[in-house]
Amino acid sequence: MAKHATNSNLIRQDTSELRKLLEKSQKPNADIPEILFNDDTLKIVTGITYLYYPFGKHSDIKDIEGSVRAGIVKKLSLKNLLVEGNSAQITQISTKNSIVKFTYDEETLRQEIVSAIIRDNNFPFIENIRIGMSKEDFLSLLFNHPPKVPEDTIKLISLVEGIKHYYIFAHNKLSEIRMVTDYQIANK
Numbered sequence: 001m002a003k004h005a006t007n008s009n010l011i012r013q014d015t016s017e018l019r020k021l022l023e024k025s026q027k028p029n030a031d032i033p034e035i036l037f038n039d040d041t042l043k044i045v046t047g048i049t050y051l052y053y054p055f056g057k058h059s060d061i062k063d064i065e066g067s068v069r070a071g072i073v074k075k076l077s078l079k080n081l082l083v084e085g086n087s088a089q090i091t092q093i094s095t096k097n098s099i100v101k102f103t104y105d106e107e108t109l110r111q112e113i114v115s116a117i118i119r120d121n122n123f124p125f126i127e128n129i130r131i132g133m134s135k136e137d138f139l140s141l142l143f144n145h146p147p148k149v150p151e152d153t154i155k156l157i158s159l160v161e162g163i164k165h166y167y168i169f170a171h172n173k174l175s176e177i178r179m180v181t182d183y184q185i186a187n188k
Helices: 002-025 061-067 135-139
Strands: 034-038 041-046 072-080 087-094 099-105 110-118 153-158 163-170 173-181
Touching: 002 034, 061 087, 061 099, 135 153, 135 163, 135 173
Parallel strands: 041 153
Antiparallel strands: 034 041, 072 087, 087 099, 099 110, 110 173, 153 163, 163 173
């Protein structure tokens, strides 16, 4: 029993050391006030604007539609759960392995992501993030000389607004990206 407790302490120490290494190597523009580990996930709280507009800042959905390879566009009208009797116009762009939903925000005057599941390279990211890239290449977007990170899920959490990105790796290669937002929208 004491041996198990020792192994648990070693895991905590490794995580603590890894967090310190990451904190020391973060890029100045990454704006990372907090790095957390839990289970198999590295959680990074950050203020980088990339989280809000990974495909660029666009007010017209046609700009996004035109940049997606082999995309099928579908317009949806979904119930807005925040405003009684109000519906939100959603544009869903899908490819063989991916679906991204957008809505136009009257305050920001931009197309905002509602949700995304990306498993192919048909959606061009502005930071050159792509399915199949190595975990080290991904982490180098935020850190100078990032140490090896054993976690297979890297969760980027926005400092300000409710958006989270999950970058899921298999065999050290990016295999899936999920984006979750606080938009309260449901099917009618």
